[in-house]
Amino acid sequence: MVANEITIRVATPADLEPLSVLIAASYATLGEAAYDREKLAAAMPLMSRANPTLLASGTYFIAETDGQIAGCGGWTFEKPGNGERVDGIAHIRHFATHPAHHRKGVARLLLQRCLDEAARAGATIMKSQSTLLAEPFYASAGFRRVRPIDVEMSPGIVLPVVEMERSLP
Template sequence: MFTIRPTTSKDIGQVDTLLARSYPRLLKGDYPASILVMALPLISRAQPDLITSGTYYGVEHAGRLLGAGGWTVAAPGGGAVTRGVGHIRHVATDPDTTRQGVGRALMDHILATAQAQGLRRMMCLSTRTAEPFYTAMGFETGTKVTVPLGPGIDFPAVEMSRAL
């Protein structure tokens, strides 16, 4: 079985490694190389403030980090806070363990902890790749958007949401 726990600053290296393994392999079927070559160096990096937030979690089995992700009340990029609304943040699973329940266990934990904190709705900026996963988790597809990652670096995503 999996262990799910809040991450700490000691997990930054492991999360960084997980993201660097996961995103290039899992996203390549849904994004052109021209986008990935610019976006991957930016999105495949652990965010220390998020990892130490208390609402970012690691999924482990036998001492190995298999997944990570969490939520915040602030929208990605330092966006506005809306009462009762949370935002899914930087979720990834090890590409060798997809479809083994890691993502579902992590998302169930994220949604339960967010609801326990009084949130009523969760928002998500999903990759094209993860849209079917979030749909299976009860999220509804919204608008297709472009997330600015830096000057001249735009990343296609999908806004999704679900009630808690």
């Protein structure tokens, strides 16, 4: 598939259910090789639902191909988890690609849209809390590993991720 067959549009609150289905399908492929099976099972209901606030932000996007949702992702100036804002720093938010569309350029186009828009909005650094399996993807897009961190999904449910960042032009 070539990149021009993929279209990207701004997500809306009406996209909540189809994006939740896509995110659940995508995150189900995180793999037990990277995550403890029990922790992943406990975290899935918490992380596999689309976030209504992101859907209303205007900075969360849907990639479609042949009329089907192939991926989603966005960015905000608010840090995931606590909403903290630091001038010039933006954050990648809730990226997912449907397993049927892996390695077809979907995530790359979504990421480029996020990087471009964040830079136009005044961001000079983009950060990502990458899953363990997505670290090579972000590294290939110019992100550098900052440090491993644990993300508390809810009390007692913690998943390891990798904090990454890259400069924006």
